[in-house]
Amino acid sequence: MQADLSFCIFIILLSNEIIAGMETKDIRRQNLRALINEHTLNNLSRAAFAEKVGITASQLSQVASPKFVRNIGDVLARRVESAFGLPAGWMDNIHTDADSKPGKTESANNYNLQNLSGNYTDHTYRLEQLDVEISCGGGRMNSDYPEVIQSIEIDPEYAKRMFGGRPASSLKITTAVGDSMKGSVEPGELVVLDVTVGRFVSDGIYAFTYGDTVHIKRLQRLKDRLIVISDNQTYEKWEISSDDESQLHIQGFVVGKWEMNYTRLG
Incomplete structure (x- = not known):
């Protein structure tokens, strides 16, 4: 017994x-x-x-x-x-x-x-992947590209300094595709998003969907419209009027990036 x-x-x-x-x-x-x-x-x-x-x-x-x-x-x-x-x-x-x-x-x-989230906070700070591939270009939802990096674990004290005290639950990582934000975000880099930001709060870089496309772009408020800006000067600015803002859905505010580069040596 x-x-x-x-x-x-x-x-x-x-x-x-x-x-x-x-x-x-x-x-x-x-x-x-x-x-x-x-x-x-x-x-x-x-x-x-x-x-x-x-x-x-x-x-x-x-x-x-x-x-x-x-x-x-x-x-x-x-x-x-x-x-x-x-x-x-x-x-x-x-x-x-x-x-x-x-x-x-x-x-x-x-x-x-x-x-x-309590399982991680004592020992590590875990960022998981957003399930949308974000484009610095045209954009697509739920891409067929392989998800190479699915999560990142960081020392909590280092994360606290890096992310300004934001909890891990408020952040996601995603991969940037395209070169329209070249200079700020390079193709293939991991972008860190604060997904608690679901609306335009101030000028800055956002991940957002507009219609059927997904973007990382700089948004700037100008009177009654938003100016969509690519840091790569090859791309022209475009506007989202107040009448069209219903098609805009902000996925998150870009707070940083990871420069990922792997070189095979053997």
Whole structure:
């Protein structure tokens, strides 16, 4: 009996250690699969599930199947939460309480959320990737380019000085593509975004979507319009009028960059 009890305690401790070590991408996939299972039990097909989220059945398979080929990024995670009436951040957290089963969507108070950011703050400062490839040029959403750098872990004290005290949860990294911001942001560099900035607050460099395209550009307010500026003088300025600002969705404010350069020596 004592041996059985010791074994059970060992299994519980091991399970908790595994859960604590899970990355956000794995937690999101686990939660998405739980949602899919819950709704297929209620006679909602996977195709109908995908349609409700606003993606194709093929895209759902790419992120949720046992042989998944893509991770679930911020945009898709927030879409899922919105589609099924879940509180913001539900997809990013582990749910172990009975009240946190995905079928209970009546109220955000039904969810006992375990914020994973606490797993990192004592020992490291982790920046994860935004699921949008940002273009210093035309721009595209959810690119097929491989995600070479998915996260960066930094010493907390160094991060505090580097990012002015911003918490890791407010920052994301993404890769810049194109040369329109050459001089400030080079093609292929990792850009650090403060994703808590969701609107124009002052002149500076922003990551934003406009219509169907995604950009990193300098934005400057001039009376009732925004001037979109490329630091590479080859590119012309363009404007977003007050009438067109509904098409502008700011992904974040650019607070810095990482100059990434790998040289193979062997």
